[in-house]
Amino acid sequence: MNRPWVATGVGILALALTSCSDNSADRDGNGIIDADERAAEMDYDAFIPMKAGQWETKFVFTDIDVPSLGKAQKQEIMDEVAKSASNRSCLSEAEAKKPGADFFGGDGADKCVYKAFDVSGQNVRMKLSCGMDGMGSVDMELKGVMGETEFNYESQVDVRLPLIGKVKMKGNALGKHVGACPAA
Secondary structure, X not given: OOOHHHHHHHHHHHHHHHHHOOOOOOOOOOOOOOHHHHHHHHHHOOOOOOOOEEEEEEEEEEEEEOOOOOHHHHHHHHHHHHHHHOEEEEEOHXXXXXXXXXXXXXXXXXXXXXXXXXXXXXXXXXXXXXXXXXXXXXXXXXXXXXXXOEEEEEEEEEEEEOOOEEEXXXXXXXEEEEEOOOOO
């Protein structure tokens, strides 16, 4: 029995899956998304510009997985990582249209490597690995919504600490525009 609708249905499904697949920002396929590839992704996916001025980014962690530590020690680690990852950044008019790695990665972002970077309008997904001065290294996955004056990303953070090993944390990265940049 000939069923042309089955072939048509399979073709439509294949097309739908292809069109929904992640168009990777990693244009050269080397596993690292450099500044040029991030800029191209923002252009391609119609990134909504941020407001120029001073931005405050805070990390708030709600969960940590370190069975061998007590509640106070866990809170101390979450507070310390949140403190080192939180920052204030000034964005010029040009930077607000295409924020650089130092904005998303915080202070010391020159030590960060992007593994994923996908922007679709206000929806953002990033994976990056960063070195932390004196504290080991951190892998972060951030997913959420960015607007002109604020953002909220669900955060999964894996920190590798010298004496403890791998620590997994969950929480949010919250950002907001707080006004004009301070005079230089």
